[in-house]
Amino acid sequence: VARWWGVACGAVSELWAFARADPRKAVFAAKVGLALALITLLVFLREPHDIVSHSVWAILTVVVVFEFSIGATLSKGFNRGLGTLTAGALALAVAELSKNLGKLEEVILITSIIVVAFVTTLTKLHPKMKPYEYGFRVFLLTFCYVMVSGYNTGKFTDTATSRFILIAIGAAVSLGINIGIYPIWAGEDLHNLISKNFTGVAKSLEGCVDGYLKCMEYERIPSKILVYQASDDPLYSGYRAAVEASAQEETLLGFAVWEPPHGPYKTMNYPWRSFTKVGGALRHCSFAVMALHGCILSEIQAPPESRRVFAAEIQKVGQEGAKALRELGNRVKTMTKLSSIDILLEVHMAAEELQKKIDEKSYLLVNTERWDASKQAQGIKEVLNGTNTVEKGNRNRENKNDGTSAVEKESKDEGVETTIVDQTLLHQSKSFLGNSFLRRYDSTSTMDGFKLSWPAQRSFNPNVPLEDEDSKTYESASALSLATFASLLIEFVARLGNVVDAFKELSQEANFKDPVEEPTTV
């Protein structure tokens, strides 16, 4: 008994926490209780008897039609009403026809049920009829019910009428309570969902950029990410929510179009579809963020040195991109038009800076060793030893004083530089061994149960002469991966343009309010 008591207490506290987290749900549950209580009062009337004896239909209607959002309630109510009316009319017509046919009546009853069931079910399955699926179900149900109970009692018209009155009462009570008391609008949910996703993608973007610059590495990549399942990785969950929201947006859109003007959504035929377009354009952006995350997950990793060279520019693009996303999300939320200042100005400038930097330092992005080894070494030297070179110049000038030791000292300086270059190359090799194409295929490493193997015997055997060349191949690949990251970041910035365009279209159609321009000094 004590154990059951514990389980019950746990369930109650979980429900309490759930209701506290989203009070709308508790309010909705209370509304259902209220509606049912009102309908039950009907039963106490006991008069007129033929209506009250069918009171179960009013209860059935309330339970079935009372949905969370107003749009869903209206859409279901419409389907139910239309289905009931047409089915009732058809059933009465068939009954009227068969009434005077004697023995044939039963044959007609069975045949009509088979035919109606077949046609209704087949039509229901057609993709175009998906929004009316519930209506077809109700149609079939009502038709069979009226036919059968009419046959049993002989009173076709009475059954249909009293049932229809009770359904109308149930629907009226449902609608009255659901809209009258603390209404929950699907349109509002859609609006919030889309503005929330902006923040999620912005967070993921910042996380990806920071993680990439900090050379973040997954010790074990959660296999959930690799098979696209929900995971609690913060980088992942942000963009995944935006990607996955597709179905939810469609559902909410389907309900929102049923809702009358309300609250801030004042016009008739409110452009809900444009909201989902903004969501879609954001999704297109979040696929670019997903690709950036792919660079972190990838087994080919750029050496930290080269990342550091581009760090400032990449960071800037990431920050400005996230800022633009947040700003757009905020505009969607507050329903404000864009101000006259181009929202993408900063992020475009940052992207251009990054592009220029790539252009200037492009020797860091490819393995130039094969075609000119000294060139690359010089390039890396210049970057790493910018100050060292100046120093060397100074020292050379000093050395001019005695002619004999100059050459010796010069060669010593050369030695120092070679060491630095060697260290760089060493680190590259090390990071190649640690992070390369091989890592994920190392047969000893398992990732959350995923055993991975690379055909090691073929080309990565250290005894095979090819090895050196292969090693260089992946070293070069590791440098190119930085170029990929940067390109994808720039692609992300380009895709931001679509989001801004979709937002402008939306703000025009939905007649968003004008922004409060900051007072400018003349």
Next chain:
Amino acid sequence: VARWWGVACGAVSELWAFARADPRKAVFAAKVGLALALITLLVFLREPHDIVSHSVWAILTVVVVFEFSIGATLSKGFNRGLGTLTAGALALAVAELSKNLGKLEEVILITSIIVVAFVTTLTKLHPKMKPYEYGFRVFLLTFCYVMVSGYNTGKFTDTATSRFILIAIGAAVSLGINIGIYPIWAGEDLHNLISKNFTGVAKSLEGCVDGYLKCMEYERIPSKILVYQASDDPLYSGYRAAVEASAQEETLLGFAVWEPPHGPYKTMNYPWRSFTKVGGALRHCSFAVMALHGCILSEIQAPPESRRVFAAEIQKVGQEGAKALRELGNRVKTMTKLSSIDILLEVHMAAEELQKKIDEKSYLLVNTERWDASKQAQGIKEVLNGTNTVEKGNRNRENKNDGTSAVEKESKDEGVETTIVDQTLLHQSKSFLGNSFLRRYDSTSTMDGFKLSWPAQRSFNPNVPLEDEDSKTYESASALSLATFASLLIEFVARLGNVVDAFKELSQEANFKDPVEEPTTV
């Protein structure tokens, strides 16, 4: 009248075509008709009267429980059965308690309905309870119904019993007909869906690689793609289907776990979840294909010359990747284990070849002009004029015969080469102007109603001295975009590994049959 007739004919022919396209749906509709006809026969019995007068419940059960797949029918039937039983028991207990309380009875009736409605609705909304949502709905419905009709008639037990018998009859008829005649299994649908998506992604991959190498360009990018809506673009629809299948796979999985062993799925607790894992790993791959498609959609495009240099290797990776995907899809379809030969051997080799080629020709991927103009020119010359250089050597040897004209001829040769290099640079500039960052932001171009603008007055004004530098920046970006395409292709190959791992896990757990090894000559 004639117009209505035309509309009706159109609807009938559409339905006919729909039924022809998927005969399973017509069979299902016929099964529904048959089940309802059987239940209707009950009505003709007319005895015992108290059962027959409730016959509507059997009909209701058939209409509501009869779902397309066996898994959905079983899951709904279970929910309905459990909901009815527990609600009936609770209602009877409450009724028993309140029976002797006189006037308090009505208070208890109302209060219990409010409390039950509140708790049931709140619990139903909890995310963990999602699979049992229907059960809660039935529970609430039944509870209210038994309470109200019991209060009306005073016969609580009779109502509950006769209703339960009729629901049991309805459920039995539904299950018998649905499983007995041409059953439609959700598991089979899941299996087919996943193996079909392999083909779709393979097609998209081939299309992207071919399109990229043919320098395919969208005259107008359908804005539907940019806002992630369904479009009939063949490249797009292939991977989009795989990406979008996520929700469908989850739904089918939810039904498939209810299904008993059947057909080729012989074991109890068949590992349906592993099927969705394979689907998820494939989705992870298809995001890489999506990124490849992004390279084609991108406004920064590599010049055709450099694409041609890597064409053979890129083509090979695309072909082998698509081949591996098709092979895996086929293995999933035929439920065959992988043979001992590594399925990814070919594609890994192709990826390595591509990587080596990138390494060798990396000077084509970056704009080296700024740090050594002659180097790049020489590099491009070497590629384009590989034969020319040899020729030149030959001619030089000839020229050694007369000393005076040698220098003249040499400079003439130089002239020829410069022209070719100039042409290349010219084309790069042209393709830069045509395809660059600018194109999409050209304020005159609209893409399916999307007006795009770039802050042209700022940095792209030809009168501003910056222009030349900017132009070079995007020239370099255009070359890097090829590196991005290649990197993403290699990333795709790496992700193929996850699919193979997920497939191996599945083939182990689901006990796929061993492959028929081709007879090897000893």
